[in-house]
Amino acid sequence: VVSDYDMPRMNGIELLDAIRETNPDLPFILFTGKGSEEVASEAISMGVTDYLQKSFGVEVYELLANRIENAVSEYRAKRQAAESERRVRELTEATxxxxxxxxxxxxxxxxxxxxxxxxxxxxxxxxxxxxxxxxxxxxxxxxxxxxxxxxxxxxxxxxxxxxxxxxxxxxxxxxxxxxxxxxxxxxxxxxxxxxxxxxxxxxxxxxxxxxxx
The missing domain is CATH 3.30.450.20 (PAS domain)
Structure with missing residues (x-):
């Protein structure tokens, strides 16, 4: 999930909080023009995967694409590791x-x-x-x-x-x-x-x- 901070019905932190209730490990990147230490600190405490401040130029979007790729790769690796661990646990308990x-x-x-x-x-x-x-x-x-x-x-x-x-x-x-x-x-x-x-x-x-x- 890539989210801005300022949105019509809720802000990015509130969306992050709602998502974390049901999907604690889902990658969530806060990509916002509202850059402040307070927002960054709150996002980190809520379990944000990454935090990136908007700026002019294509470089920031290239950076965002790289952060998304890294977050998704890490998420998939964790899921695969958890699945492998589950299978090993099932096998060890079957004997x-x-x-x-x-x-x-x-x-x-x-x-x-x-x-x-x-x-x-x-x-x-x-x-x-x-x-x-x-x-x-x-x-x-x-x-x-x-x-x-x-x-x-x-x-x-x-x-x-x-x-x-x-x-x-x-x-x-x-x-x-x-x-x-x-x-x-x-x-x-x-x-x-x-x-x-x-x-x-x-x-x-x-x-x-x-x-x-």
Missing amino acids: NDILWEFTADLSEVLVINSAYEDIWGRSVTKLRDNPYDFLNGIHPEDRERMKDAMRCLTNGESADVECRVNEAEEYQRWVWIQGEPITNDAGEIVRVAGFARDITERRNRERELEATK
């Missing part, structure tokens, strides 16, 4: 496996789905607040094995480990965890990602078979 992604140094959780809470018995919120909180849900005897796997990932190696989790269930759950480092074009580790699968039934069957031997 019973835990899907996870951390920063390269494991200092921040980038992706975690709700299966984590069911399998691990700990909250996603706590994990996001403290990315190492998942260690508290691992059997004390298995934590060092998990730490070894974490060191592998941060060193650029694959990780493959099985351990017992979920303190509330007395660590009766077994999970199989696989992880891979993700690198950029320069070969630098930028993220680590993988999955954790509940293998409790398989482990129980193996134990039963061992008992019959």
Whole structure:
């Protein structure tokens, strides 16, 4: 939307306010001959995308065209990113496996789905607040094995480990965890990602078979 400030029924700020109520991200450029710090400040506080003062000559219209192109490109990019994020979220919630992604140094959780809470018995919120909180849900005897796997990932190696989790269930759950480092074009580790699968039934069957031997 490109709007002037002075209009018959409402001014540009009032139009911006009305549009922002239903379309908070829609590009809105205030192109006005009423240039003042007060108008500019109010427009910015209302979430205007860009503010441009009218002047004589074709240059200002070339500048306006450039601002419109930039605003539309940014708007489309944000919408595409939001749509991609929505699809990823739907995919992660469509599986019973835990899907996870951390920063390269494991200092921040980038992706975690709700299966984590069911399998691990700990909250996603706590994990996001403290990315190492998942260690508290691992059997004390298995934590060092998990730490070894974490060191592998941060060193650029694959990780493959099985351990017992979920303190509330007395660590009766077994999970199989696989992880891979993700690198950029320069070969630098930028993220680590993988999955954790509940293998409790398989482990129980193996134990039963061992008992019959």
